[in-house]
Ligand SMILES: [Zn+2]
């Protein structure tokens with residue numbers, strides 16, 4: 333600043349209006365009120381909401397509906413978002429001539445600064461509400477509690493998110509309404525675990541079933557199914573049930589259920605069982 337002033341002073345030979353007027357214009361260009369004013373009047377998206385919900389394994393697999401209550405800002409319905417009482421309309425602001433902006437010139441020791449400010453009388457809207465709507469007090473918007481009912485799509489996984497576009501608060505200056513984001517947490521299941529669209533589960537069987545094979549009931553999503561265990565089945569054997577996994581919402585993809593067999597040693601034996609195992613022990617080869 334000092335250097336510029338010194339330079340201007342030496343050229344014009346004094347602190348004349350001419351030199352400082354030029355500086356004022358430069359400042360208007362660089363720091364112009366018009367810039368910050370434009371930023372404050374720029375379209376701005378309304379408030380977003382971040383919610384959470386917990387689903388059971390089955391709810392996530394099959395999809396479900398959930399309700400959420402939020403307090404959001406909406407356009408006042410009484411006045412259709414005008415802020416004016418019924419039968420009245422806004423008048424053009426006489427202070428700014430309806431532009432919503434005023435040019436201010438300030439004198440300082442550095443020269444004249446000219447900048448554009450928002451018209452304080454009309455708040456930059458360019459119009460004056462003569463009779464405010466009694467419902468919104470002329471603000472044209474209201475804050476209300478709304479219950480949103482939404483479908484959580486089938487196949488959503490832990491950590492997934494559902495977004496309800498435009499269900500948040502009203503935007504400002506023509507900006508879009510905010511969004512509602514719902515973070516999904518899926519509770520662990522006592523039998524199933526998930527790997528993408530596939531479902532894993534363990535199938536405990538006893539020595540006789542493992543050795544002889546046979547029909548065994550297996551839990552599947554929404555019920556049970558019967559599968560055939562081949563004879564001489566070992567612990568760790570994997571059996572794939574095609575199409576018994578998670579069905580993707582709206583998609584054709586469907587996962588499988590992968591059953592892992594586990595041969596369970598009896599925790600205790602009654603006298604009859606013990607006698608039979610002892611008989612068996614005499615004739616089975618040792619490993
Ligand atoms: Zn005005």
Ligand SMILES: [Zn+2]
Nearest residue numbers: 408411465468
């Ligand atoms: Zn209103």
